[in-house]
Amino acid sequence: MNNFSFYNPTKIIFGKNRITEIGKEIRNNNHKRILLLAGQGSIKTNGVYDQITASLKENKIDFVEMWGVQANPTLEKVNETIEFARKHDVDSILAVGGGSVIDSAKAVAVGFYLDDLWLFMQRKVQAKEALPLYTVLTISATGSEMNSGFVITNSKTQQKWGGGSPLLFPRVSVIDPSIQFSLPWDQTVNGGLDAIAHILEYYFVDDKAITTREIDKALIRTIISMVDRLQENPQDYSARANLAWSATLALNGISGIGMNGGDWACHTIEHALSALHPKIAHGAGLGVIFPAWIEYMVFKYPEKFSDWFEIWGEDNSISALISMRNKLRDWGSPVALRDLCIRKDELDKIADKIMEFPVIGSFSKFTREDIESILILAY
Amino acid sequence: MNNFSFYNPTKIIFGKNRITEIGKEIRNNNHKRILLLAGQGSIKTNGVYDQITASLKENKIDFVEMWGVQANPTLEKVNETIEFARKHDVDSILAVGGGSVIDSAKAVAVGFYLDDLWLFMQRKVQAKEALPLYTVLTISATGSEMNSGFVITNSKTQQKWGGGSPLLFPRVSVIDPSIQFSLPWDQTVNGGLDAIAHILEYYFVDDKAITTREIDKALIRTIISMVDRLQENPQDYSARANLAWSATLALNGISGIGMNGGDWACHTIEHALSALHPKIAHGAGLGVIFPAWIEYMVFKYPEKFSDWFEIWGEDNSISALISMRNKLRDWGSPVALRDLCIRKDELDKIADKIMEFPVIGSFSKFTREDIESILILAY
Numbered sequence: 092m093n094n095f096s097f098y099n100p101t102k103i104i105f106g107k108n109r110i111t112e113i114g115k116e117i118r119n120n121n122h123k124r125i126l127l128l129a130g131q132g133s134i135k136t137n138g139v140y141d142q143i144t145a146s147l148k149e150n151k152i153d154f155v156e157m158w159g160v161q162a163n164p165t166l167e168k169v170n171e172t173i174e175f176a177r178k179h180d181v182d183s184i185l186a187v188g189g190g191s192v193i194d195s196a197k198a199v200a201v202g203f204y205l206d207d208l209w210l211f212m213q214r215k216v217q218a219k220e221a222l223p224l225y226t227v228l229t230i231s232a233t234g235s236e237m238n239s240g241f242v243i244t245n246s247k248t249q250q251k252w253g254g255g256s257p258l259l260f261p262r263v264s265v266i267d268p269s270i271q272f273s274l275p276w277d278q279t280v281n282g283g284l285d286a287i288a289h290i291l292e293y294y295f296v297d298d299k300a301i302t303t304r305e306i307d308k309a310l311i312r313t314i315i316s317m318v319d320r321l322q323e324n325p326q327d328y329s330a331r332a333n334l335a336w337s338a339t340l341a342l343n344g345i346s347g348i349g350m351n352g353g354d355w356a357c358h359t360i361e362h363a364l365s366a367l368h369p370k371i372a373h374g375a376g377l378g379v380i381f382p383a384w385i386e387y388m389v390f391k392y393p394e395k396f397s398d399w400f401e402i403w404g405e406d407n408s409i410s411a412l413i414s415m416r417n418k419l420r421d422w423g424s425p426v427a428l429r430d431l432c433i434r435k436d437e438l439d440k441i442a443d444k445i446m447e448f449p450v451i452g453s454f455s456k457f458t459r460e461d462i463e464s465i466l467i468l469a470y
Numbered sequence: 471m472n473n474f475s476f477y478n479p480t481k482i483i484f485g486k487n488r489i490t491e492i493g494k495e496i497r498n499n500n501h502k503r504i505l506l507l508a509g510q511g512s513i514k515t516n517g518v519y520d521q522i523t524a525s526l527k528e529n530k531i532d533f534v535e536m537w538g539v540q541a542n543p544t545l546e547k548v549n550e551t552i553e554f555a556r557k558h559d560v561d562s563i564l565a566v567g568g569g570s571v572i573d574s575a576k577a578v579a580v581g582f583y584l585d586d587l588w589l590f591m592q593r594k595v596q597a598k599e600a601l602p603l604y605t606v607l608t609i610s611a612t613g614s615e616m617n618s619g620f621v622i623t624n625s626k627t628q629q630k631w632g633g634g635s636p637l638l639f640p641r642v643s644v645i646d647p648s649i650q651f652s653l654p655w656d657q658t659v660n661g662g663l664d665a666i667a668h669i670l671e672y673y674f675v676d677d678k679a680i681t682t683r684e685i686d687k688a689l690i691r692t693i694i695s696m697v698d699r700l701q702e703n704p705q706d707y708s709a710r711a712n713l714a715w716s717a718t719l720a721l722n723g724i725s726g727i728g729m730n731g732g733d734w735a736c737h738t739i740e741h742a743l744s745a746l747h748p749k750i751a752h753g754a755g756l757g758v759i760f761p762a763w764i765e766y767m768v769f770k771y772p773e774k775f776s777d778w779f780e781i782w783g784e785d786n787s788i789s790a791l792i793s794m795r796n797k798l799r800d801w802g803s804p805v806a807l808r809d810l811c812i813r814k815d816e817l818d819k820i821a822d823k824i825m826e827f828p829v830i831g832s833f834s835k836f837t838r839e840d841i842e843s844i845l846i847l848a849y
Contacts, residue, residue, distance in 0.1 A: 092711040094485025099478070105728075106473025299708045301696070302716045305688035313684050332471040333680045336727060340681070345724065348715060349484075 092300045092349045098257065099344050101237045104265045105336065107328075110139060110227055113185070114146030116263040117225055122183040124153040125225070126176050128196045130160045130188040134229060139270055143187060143227060155179045163369045164191045166209060166245045169198040176203055176222070183223040186261075190233025190285075190373075193226050194241035197259045200224050209245060212254045221258035227265045230274060231335040232282030232374060234289060234342025236264035244366055250447070251366040253358075266339065268331035279325070279334075280422045281374025283318040286338035287311050288377035292355050293347035295388070295395045296454055300349035304398070307346050310337050311402050318422065356452030357384050360465065363444040364433075371431055378424050379431060382415050383469035391455065428470045438466045471679045471728045477636065478723050480616045483644045484715065486707075489518060489606055492564070493525030495642040496604055501562040503532040504604070505555050507575045509539045509567040513608060518649055522566060522606060534558045542748045543570045545588060545624045548577040555582055555601070562602040565640075569612025569664075569752075572605050573620035576638045579603050588624060591633045600637035606644045609653060610714040611661030611753060613668060613721025615643035623745055629826070630745040632737075645718065647710035658704070658713075659801045660753025662697040665717035666690050667756035671734050672726035674767070674774045675833055679728035683777070686725050690781050692716050697801065735831030736763050739844065742823040743812075750810055757803050758810060761794050762848035770834065807849045817845045 104112055117125060125147070134140040147154050157172050176184070176199055186196035200222040202208035210216045228236045235241060240255035271279075290307045298304070314337045320330035340346060347353050361376040389396040389408045400411030403418075416426045425431050433441070442462050451457040457465075483491055496504060504526070513519040526533050536551050555563070555578055565575035579601040581587035589595045607615045614620065619634035650658075669686045677683070693716045699709035719725060726732050740755040768775045768787045779790035782797075795805045804810050812820070821841050830836040836844075 092485075092708055092715075094488060096481065096483050098481040102475065102477040104475050106471075109473060299712075301708070301712045302689070302692050302719070305692050306685050306719075309684035309688040310681070313681050317680070329471055329678045329680070332728075333678075336471075337681045340685075340724075345719075349711075 093297055093351050095349050097344050097348065099237065099260060101260045101343075102263045103237060103339070104263060106332075107267060107269050110142045110265050110267050110270075111146045113143060113225060113227060113263070113265050114148075114150035114152055117147070117152050117183065117185070118150040120183075120223065120262060122152065122223060124179070124181050124183075126172075126179070126181040126184045126199070127154045127156045128160065128172065128184060128186050128188075128192055128199065129156070129158050130192050132158065134187055137270055137273055139187065139227065139229060143185070154185070155181065160188065160192045160195045162191050162372065163244050163251065163365055164195040164198075166198075166243055169195055169202060169208065169243055172199045173202045173208070181222070183225065186224065186226045187229065189228070189230030190235045193228070193235040193261075194233070194243060196224055196226070197235070197239075197241035198243050198254070200259060201254070201256060212243070212252045218256045218258060221256065224259065224261045225263050226261045228335075229270055230278060230282055231266070231268070231271065231338040232285040234286070234339055236261060236266065237339050237343040242362065244369065249366045249444070251362040253362075266335055268335045269328060271331050271335065272326045274325070276322070276325070276423070277372070277375075279321050280318060280424050281372045282338060283314050283334060284374035284378040284424065286314055286341040288357060288374070288381055289341040290346045291381055292358060293350040293353040294399060295392070296350040296354055298395060298397065303346065303348045303350060308402050310340060310346060313337050314341075315418065322422065351453065354453045356455070356457060357381050359448050359451045360384075360445055360462070363448070364441060367441060367444055368431070368433070375425050375431065378419050379426060379428055379469050380465070382412055382426070383465050386412055386468050387461070387465050388455065395454070428466070433470070435470060438463070438470065442466060472676055472730050474728050476723050476727065478616065478639060480639045480722075481642045482616060482718070483642060485711075486646060486648050489521045489644050489646050489649075490525045492522060492604060492606060492642070492644050493527075493529035493531055496526070496531050496562065496564070497529040499562075499602065499641060501531065501602060503558070503560050503562075505551075505558065505560040505563045505578070506533045506535045507539065507551065507563060507565050507567075507571055507578070508535070508537050509571050511537065513566055516649055516652055518566065518606065518608065522564070533564070534560065539567065539571045539574045541570050541751065542623050542630065542744055543574040543577075545577075545622055548574055548581060548587065548622055551578045552581045552587070560601070562604065565603065565605045566608065568607070568609030569614045572607070572614040572640075573612070573622060575603055575605070576614070576618075576620035577622050577633070579638060580633070580635060591622070591631045597635045597637060600635065603638065603640045604642050605640045607714075608649060609657060609661055610645070610647070610650065610717040611664040613665070613718055615640060615645065616718050616722040621741065623748065628745045628823070630741040632741075645714055647714040648707060650710050650714065651705045653704070655701070655704070656751070656754075656802070658700050659697060659803050660751045661717060662693050662713060663753035663757040663803065665693055665720040667736060667753070667760055668720040669725045670760055671732040671737060672729040673778060674771070675729040675733055677774060677776065682725065682727045682729060687781050689716050689719060689725060693720075694797065701801065730832065733832045735834070735836060736760050738827050738830045739763075739824055739841070742827070743820060746820060746823055747810070747812070754804050754810065757798050758805060758807055758848050759844070761791055761805070762844050765791055765847050766840070766844050767834070774833070807845070812849075814849060817842070817849065821845060
């Protein structure tokens with residue numbers, strides 16, 4: 092088991108009817124003027140916006156609002172929001188939404204104190220401070236509500252890059268699973284696939300991190316079983332709640348203990364894919380890439396793939412891959428790049444885009460040949 | 471799944487050769503004069519003391535030393551240490567040892583600012599501040615290195631009581647599993663049993679907290695399997711490391727998410743037992759009490775006991791209880807109160823002592839009759 096450090100100071104407030112607690116939490120931290128950052132407006136129809144603004148007013152917290160964060164959030168929108176935040180002199184940020192909104196809020200929080208956020212993304216400058224961050228989660232998927240990382244897209248350069256800093260752990264995140272009752276089915280599935288992918292990015296790194304592997308298998312099995320239940324009944328509270336908490340644990344550090352930070356080749360590949368095709372949902376892209384990656388890696392590193400198939404109730408990797416893709420089909424999710432409307436003659440351009448990343452993968456540093464093989468397996 | 475809040479800001483530094491990092495961590499937090507609290511001196515023979523003091527000196531941190539914390543640590547020793555800490559005007563505490571030393575350090579940290587610590591234990595006064603706390607763990611068992619609770623014994627009144635405060639999360643805890651290579655076998659077993667008991671205190675509360683139950687089963691299975699490996703080879707690093715991390719997770723909040731704080735009847739019973747017989751190791755006592763508690767409860771609440779036996783690879787509770795007690799015997803651990811040299815005519819006095827606690831258990835509030843039945847099953 093590899094050495095590790097673990098630190099995660101985010102306070103989680105989880106459960107039914109707890110969104111109204113957010114104002115008190117912000118007040119307890121002495122923040123007085125907050126930027127409320129949100130997406131396309133769904134929180135105005137499901138009552139979340141009203142609960143939050145009532146709680147802010149009750150606790151005498153001033154707020155200004157910025158709307159319009161989209162999936163695969165852009166550097167341009169982030170920079171616009173940074174200007175807005177400076178103009179209104181806020182002392183903190185409240186992100187209300189899913190991973191895209193929370194990731195944008197993190198980018199704004201750190202960019203608020205920088206001349207050029209993209210230099211930070213390129214690891215050319217370091218962050219010394221960031222605006223304190225609060226979140227109210229509306230879609231369980233990315234785990235951003237309890238970690239210090241984020242991903243944004245530079246539309247000009249078509250680069251979807253990740254960044255992070257210990258300064259960016261949210262102070263408090265509220266997760267009310269019942270507000271996810273009304274999520275469209277594909278978003279529920281994509282959230283589950285994103286969470287599964289986060290766990291799998293860690294899983295194969297070290298077979299001696301037994302505690303972590305056993306927890307990871309438990310989490311993936313739970314996620315699959317909860318998504319199955321939600322296919323039957325989208326308003327199954329216990330399934331929403333257990334899926335939500337599993338998705339948070341999938342990327343709050345616990346699922347990757349002793350795994351040297353994880354592999355992340357599949358995320359890199361998917362980021363290149365959705366940088367070129369911003370309409371591809373992150374979870375759906377990962378659902379296509381991950382089985383292909385496993386198919387490719389299992390022959391190169393058989394010792395690392397000696398028990399993952401237990402998750403699928405199988406006794407070998409080939410049967411498990413079939414089960415995994417069958418589960419995707421049962422959920423109505425794409426299983427191949429062609430299902431995502433990628434043309435075969437685009438694969439070269441996609442491989443070019445992937446190769447722009449300085450490093451692809453951790454336990455195997457991929458060459459262009461590796462990438463091409465995986466793309467063909469995924470096609 | 472019940473609503474919950476989760477907050478745990480302790481930073482964990484885990485792995486081989488990392489004890490020397492403690493000085494830098496303390497310096498980074500601007501603490502300059504620390505109380506080093508330790509037990510009976512084993513850290514002087516295994517090199518831990520030398521590593522720590524070298525690291526403190528290198529980082530220019532003054533320290534004063536207090537030795538002699540014993541198993542089932544006493545209020546008297548804690549009060550003596552509080553006086554010592556005040557006299558030397560320390561600004562923080564470094565606990566080096568197992569649960570007894572860390573629990574004592576927490577009691578000192580909060581008692582430092584109180585007139586009478588026992589009033590705090592009796593919930594008659596509240597704590598507003600506490601000395602910042604660091605730990606270097608030498609025995610994995612209680613999880614105290616990553617939580618905010620502690621247990622001490624008032625020898626005069628023969629009361630072993632627990633306390634806690636969010637102020638008492640250690641800032642940083644260092645866990646180097648390799649320093650546990652030299653632990654006596656019974657301490658390894660008792661540590662594993664303590665960790666298993668912590669998980670079981672939560673497990674039965676809510677069968678809808680599926681994520682937590684699946685993680686809990688994974689943790690208990692891992693603990694059993696790692697203790698088995700250590701019985702073969704006490705210097706198996708991977709087994710020490712996975713046991714250590716599982717024991718931390720067993721009581722850092724993760725194992726009890728959505729479980730309303732847990733049940734804790736077995737801990738209450740064991741605390742009464744070891745208040746009367748301070749030589750009984752906490753883990754060994756729990757190993758005797760828990761199977762008896764399950765034996766008693768399974769008939770009253772069959773729905774809550776519908777899957778725990780999977781941990782033992784069994785399909786019903788009776789077979790699982792047999793497997794559990796057989797495992798205790800394989801490990802050379804007591805399975806009955808008479809193995810702990812309790813006389814049958816003492817059971818009445820033990821029941822009296824248990825009944826002194828204001829509440830015993832959570833999902834079933836025990837009467838004296840319940841307690842007597844469990845003691846007889848445990849005898």
